[in-house]
Amino acid sequence: MAWPPFDSPCLTPPPDETGLGPCAHCQVRHLAVCSVLTHEEMHALDALTSTQLLEPGAVLARQGDPRRHVFTVIRGALRMVRLSADGRRQVAGFALPGDFVGLSGSPTYLHDVEALGETELCRFGIEAMNRLGEQFPHLQRKLLERACTELDSARDHMMALARKNPTERMADFLLRLSAQQVRAGGSATTIFLPMPRADIADHLGLTVETVSRCLTGLRNKGLIALPETYRVELQDLEGLEALNGD
Amino acid sequence: MAWPPFDSPCLTPPPDETGLGPCAHCQVRHLAVCSVLTHEEMHALDALTSTQLLEPGAVLARQGDPRRHVFTVIRGALRMVRLSADGRRQVAGFALPGDFVGLSGSPTYLHDVEALGETELCRFGIEAMNRLGEQFPHLQRKLLERACTELDSARDHMMALARKNPTERMADFLLRLSAQQVRAGGSATTIFLPMPRADIADHLGLTVETVSRCLTGLRNKGLIALPETYRVELQDLEGLEALNGD
DNA sequence: CGCTATCTTGACGCGAGTCAATAGTGGTGG
DNA sequence: CCACCACTATTGACTCGCGTCAAGATAGCG
Numbered sequence: 280m281a282w283p284p285f286d287s288p289c290l291t292p293p294p295d296e297t298g299l300g301p302c303a304h305c306q307v308r309h310l311a312v313c314s315v316l317t318h319e320e321m322h323a324l325d326a327l328t329s330t331q332l333l334e335p336g337a338v339l340a341r342q343g344d345p346r347r348h349v350f351t352v353i354r355g356a357l358r359m360v361r362l363s364a365d366g367r368r369q370v371a372g373f374a375l376p377g378d379f380v381g382l383s384g385s386p387t388y389l390h391d392v393e394a395l396g397e398t399e400l401c402r403f404g405i406e407a408m409n410r411l412g413e414q415f416p417h418l419q420r421k422l423l424e425r426a427c428t429e430l431d432s433a434r435d436h437m438m439a440l441a442r443k444n445p446t447e448r449m450a451d452f453l454l455r456l457s458a459q460q461v462r463a464g465g466s467a468t469t470i471f472l473p474m475p476r477a478d479i480a481d482h483l484g485l486t487v488e489t490v491s492r493c494l495t496g497l498r499n500k501g502l503i504a505l506p507e508t509y510r511v512e513l514q515d516l517e518g519l520e521a522l523n524g525d
Numbered sequence: 526m527a528w529p530p531f532d533s534p535c536l537t538p539p540p541d542e543t544g545l546g547p548c549a550h551c552q553v554r555h556l557a558v559c560s561v562l563t564h565e566e567m568h569a570l571d572a573l574t575s576t577q578l579l580e581p582g583a584v585l586a587r588q589g590d591p592r593r594h595v596f597t598v599i600r601g602a603l604r605m606v607r608l609s610a611d612g613r614r615q616v617a618g619f620a621l622p623g624d625f626v627g628l629s630g631s632p633t634y635l636h637d638v639e640a641l642g643e644t645e646l647c648r649f650g651i652e653a654m655n656r657l658g659e660q661f662p663h664l665q666r667k668l669l670e671r672a673c674t675e676l677d678s679a680r681d682h683m684m685a686l687a688r689k690n691p692t693e694r695m696a697d698f699l700l701r702l703s704a705q706q707v708r709a710g711g712s713a714t715t716i717f718l719p720m721p722r723a724d725i726a727d728h729l730g731l732t733v734e735t736v737s738r739c740l741t742g743l744r745n746k747g748l749i750a751l752p753e754t755y756r757v758e759l760q761d762l763e764g765l766e767a768l769n770g771d
Numbered sequence: 772c773g774c775t776a777t778c779t780t781g782a783c784g785c786g787a788g789t790c791a792a793t794a795g796t797g798g799t800g801g
Numbered sequence: 802c803c804a805c806c807a808c809t810a811t812t813g814a815c816t817c818g819c820g821t822c823a824a825g826a827t828a829g830c831g
């Protein structure tokens with residue numbers, strides 16, 4: 280399988296000469312749930328986490344496997360995929376740097392979790408996570424906040440799937456990616472797509488062909504440019520927002 | 526507007542002769558998040574809650590209003606409705622007895638919340654709720670669990686909206702209602718629909734006509750019976766599950 | 772340089788939306 | 802008690818947008 284060429288900045292932590300643990304140097308700490316912990320509290324975290332490096336396409340978790348770990352994405356991207364018995368595919372979402380993966384009430388994973396491009400992440404055991412949550416109520420509070428935010432965006436997406444046409448869904452998707460990139464300190468208008476068209480299609484409840492047609496449609500209207508297959512320039516944010524509707 | 530005839534059992538709390546507060550007598554305590562609190566802890570709750578009775582169609586919250594309260598449904602049912610600028614409508618979900626309404630990260634309500642039939646609920650201020658969460662970490666933990674469960678079911682529903690045909694969505698919906706009723710101690714096969722067809726349609730991303738056609742289709746296949754407009758008999762659970770797919 | 776996988780573009784058909792008519796249901800007032 | 806009205810649900814006929822199928826274009830990789 281061919282993968283989108285990844286250009287994530289290489290964020291190797293600097294050598295530790297401060298006596299602080301690796302978590303204190305974490306490149307995505309300001310984005311991650313761990314941001315609520317003090318330096319001392321993070322020492323407890325250091326003992327419970329390990330970083331993990333995934334090759335493009337590597338499978339982190341398989342739908343149905345016992346759910347033993349949760350993750351924070353440090354670099355790269357993940358996709359969460361559900362496959363039904365008859366082969367229908369749905370991408371529940373993508374996780375970018377700073378995102379927390381694993382908020383679920385199920386004892387087993389409900390999605391395959393796969394790396395898009397080379398991806399680095401931070402792994403916690405679920406048990407450890409729960410103990411940590413009881414130990415540090417503000418961490419649990421932060422997790423609740425995250426869960427609530429994700430609920431809001433899941434409901435937004437339900438609205439899109441239920442009531443928006445393909446072009447509107449595409450605009451919605453691009454704007455969400457843009458916002459996510461801005462939060463991570465990136466550009467609002469130059470978007471890098473870490474996933475192939477098929478993933479976008481399965482995320483938006485469309486086919487690859489329709490995704491392609493929508494993109495060229497938006498290009499022909501002058502709302503976006505497509506300098507490369509995996510890069511989108513948002514040329515008219517207001518136009519896109521108007522399209523997106525509400 | 527005409528409303529489905531409600532037949533919720535009348536669950537007036539018995540007179541208090543035990544010295545315990547009203548929360549201890551709550552009819553849905555075993556279903557609600559409050560179930561994790563001890564009798565003593567519930568005294569703190571008694572001081573912060575008030576029950577509220579809504580007429581059919583009453584509006585509890587309006588999309589865009591500042592989000593000041595959260596709720597537990599005691600009797601009846603609520604719908605959460607989002608309306609876009611151009612009038613497209615989506616019902617994000619229904620809340621039945623025991624359900625907690627208000628998990629969100631937004632400072633304003635993202636949905637209209639409206640009563641289906643006469644509905645009784647328990648109201649908490651958000652501030653009070655947050656303080657209570659810090660005071661009782663196991664309550665916050667329970668809220669996190671709820672949020673995670675809701676996330677799972679939101680993602681299930683995303684899969685349905687993105688990849689299932691109308692009949693499959695209908696089967697999925699009926700089975701979810703059935704499961705919800707079982708949890709509340711009701712029958713698995715005799716389902717009461719507290720909402721009109723338009724709400725089902727807007728929940729499943731369909732039109733009223735399609736909902737109607739799907740129901741008669743399922744009836745003609747012998748999977749369900751429709752003794753009344755607002756009552757469904759599930760006559761072949763396995764058949765429905767097979768239809769639902771995955 | 773050719774192989775393979777992805778993306779794009781085109782032609783066609785079908786399933787669900789739209790529009791319209793009919794049937795049912797509950798509420799009200801004569 | 803029944804007639805009427807307003808509203809919801811059901812059913813039918815038609816339309817069209819998106820999925821399906823098929824053919825090229827493009828790009829990464831050996």
